[in-house]
Amino acid sequence: MSSSQPPSEQALAAGTKLSSLVWLMEVAGREFVTYILNCGENLDSILSGITTLTPEQAANTEILDRTLRGLPEDIDQTVRVRAALSWLSECQANGQLTAQMLYLNAGGQQISVPAADDLEESIADLADAVYSALLLPDEFAEMFDHYNLRVGIYASRAIFDHPSASGFREAVMNDSTLGQLFAIEGERTGRVTKRIYLSTGTAHSIQLLRLPEIILTRAWHSIPLAEQGPMQFVEAALKELRNIRSILSRKRGITRGKIAFAGILLPEGSGLTLKGASVRSTTDDDRKLAPPSLKGQASATDFSGVTTTVSYDGDIVLEMQIPLTIRVVDGSSGNLRWPDDMHLPDEVEATINRLRFGLIMAVEREARALLVPTWRHFDDPLDTTMSLSWSDPREGAGFMPTQLTGDEVTSWASWYERLSKPYVAKIDLALSRILKASGERRDPSDVLIDSVIAWERLFGTKEGEPTFRISTSIAILLGETFEERMEIKTRLSTIYGLRSKVVHGSGHLKPSEYAFCYEALDVAIRAVRILFLDRADILQLPDGATRSSALLLGARPSPDEEPP
Structure with a gap:
């Protein structure tokens, strides 16, 4: 041969x-x-x-x-x-x-691992028995939602029909914690839980007949392809079971979230390491989560002739460990109103805003660098579905493909740390309005309104004449000489007048006035930059009235004063 x-x-x-x-x-x-x-x-x-x-x-x-x-x-x-x-x-x-x-x-060995009780023993036996079926191809994958975890028809049938699955379901009903949850007997569904609300934004009931497949499907997808083996699968199944039991008994746990952004490319091998999170380039596995409608690319050529191509389904992913809260509610009365206190922790949106604003501060180019949200998903540790939402970057404004340099990534990380200081929460509204004006508003008048709201959040007060006070404070902050400050104040007063015309409905902006709208945004960004880099003493003051008073009265930081 x-x-x-x-x-x-x-x-x-x-x-x-x-x-x-x-x-x-x-x-x-x-x-x-x-x-x-x-x-x-x-x-x-x-x-x-x-x-x-x-x-x-x-x-x-x-x-x-x-x-x-x-x-x-x-x-x-x-x-x-x-x-x-x-x-x-x-x-x-x-x-x-x-x-x-x-x-x-052929000499293979059955897997034997320590099991705490009948539940663990039955799921371990089931995982070992059906491991080979999960290796078989999923010939009907295209018929199912792309953002669901799933196994093929042969594996699903093997899990459902196996005697250990029946033993597992029996052990669930005998368990002091889980048995009480599966309190509803459906005519067609069998035993199901009451309605379970998750703080990631999903709600569902768990069907006991599906629980073994849920655990094994999640276990299978948790193992990297190169590490799959019978022992690894059994251990992963036990881990998933223990996690589900812990969450259902304690009503809280930890889950994973992925938030994707378009428009920015990282240098190869670079990223940001944050507290409890990381920022990295999007992988092919990440892109499988994106809806098909987001497939597509955009290119732009900068002033040096370099062309950058980005993807609408995401170029950067923020991956976070997120605290999870669940609530089990009896939905038999028909009251399925979402609980007011069941929502994502505030830190999730705060992290996103710090990243987006930090990039604006870090990249000083003629074309502003914007991190444009595209999709986000949160893992459901109690099911094989994932909470997925998305927005189309093509519907935003100012989308400019940008390839970052290593120095810009370093600066981005530094700005994120600055924006993470506790006192920054006092100007969160100003930062969020700047973000909206930079990347979400298409109408110049909306850019104008958001930008001036940012000014007011920085230096506004109910005392005296706000237009004079705010415009003078910003002029002092941005200008070096008396002449520069007077010129800046005059232009800011003109912008304030345009904003009043729009807000009070006394007229529409003329095309010749659009430039003032974007100048208002530039002013807001410059003001924030100077506050962080040179006047942290002003930034740490409690409100706009105090900050403007400090500037108007000529307060200066102590030479030895450092931001906390």
Whole structure:
């Protein structure tokens, strides 16, 4: 047998039983054939004839070949594949799947791990039994929502039909914590929980019949492809079970969130490490979560002739560990109103705003760099669905593809830290209005209104004449000389007049006045930059009235004063 031929041609030309293995590898995958032969990394050398089959492997190959030859010759390829895979994932009388029996016959070992009780023992047994079925392809994947975790039809059938699944469901009902939750008996659904609200924005009931599949599906998707194995799968299943039990008993836990942004490319290998979160480039796995409507790209060429291409389905992902709260509610009365206190922690939106605003501060280019939200999803530790929401970056304003430099990423991280100081919360409204004016408002009048609101949040007061006080404070902050400050104050007063015209409905902006709207935004951004870099003493004061008074009265920071 010539080793220079492709393995499949060699096997078929030799007329050996190996041709059945080659066919199975093509329809079921390399990992599955490796499993039933228990051959580790030797599959290629076996198929090429370099390594001889052990007696046990040869017996498995004979069984496989005999079964395939027993299928009717007049059936088409699709039916042949489904028949073969159904047989291999079928549970036999001894509680083992056909594929598991072949694996054990080839020297594989059943997994035995310490189990705390019947629940853990039954889920561990079930995971070990159905592991091979999860290796089989999911031929109906396109029929289901792309943002759901799922397993193939063969695995789903194997999990549902296996005796250990029945034992698991029985153990659930005997459990002092879980048994009380599955208190509702549905005519068609069987035992289900009351309605469970999650602070990530989803609500559902858990069907007891589906619980084993929920746990095993989540366990399967939690293991990196390169690390999948029977032992790893059993351990992951136990981890998922313990997490579900903990969350349902304590009514709280931790989940993972991903928030994607478009418009910005990171230098290769770079990112930001934050407290409890990280910022990194989007991966192919991340993009699978994005709705198909967000597929597409945008390109822009800067003044130096460099073209940058970004994706509407996200170029950067913020990944966070998020505190989770759940509430179990009796929905039988029909009152399904969302609980007022069940929402994401404020820190989630605060982190997003600090990142977005920090980028505006960090990148000082003629075209402003904007981090544009595109989609976000939160893992549901009690189900296989994920809470997904999205907005289309094409509907925003100021979308400019930008490739960051390493120095800009470093500056971004520094600005994020500045914006994380506790006293910054006092000007959160000003920062959020600047973000809206920069990336969300298409109408110049809206940019104007948001920008002036930011001014007022920084230096506004109910005392005296606000236009004079605010414009003078900003002029003092931005100007160096008396002449510069007078010129700035005059322009700010003009902008204030335009804003009053828009807000009070006394007229519409003329195209010649649009530039003032964007100047108002530039002024707001410059003011914030100077406050953070040079006048942290002003920034730390409690409100706009105090901040403007300090500027008007000429307060200066102590030479030794440092921001907290």
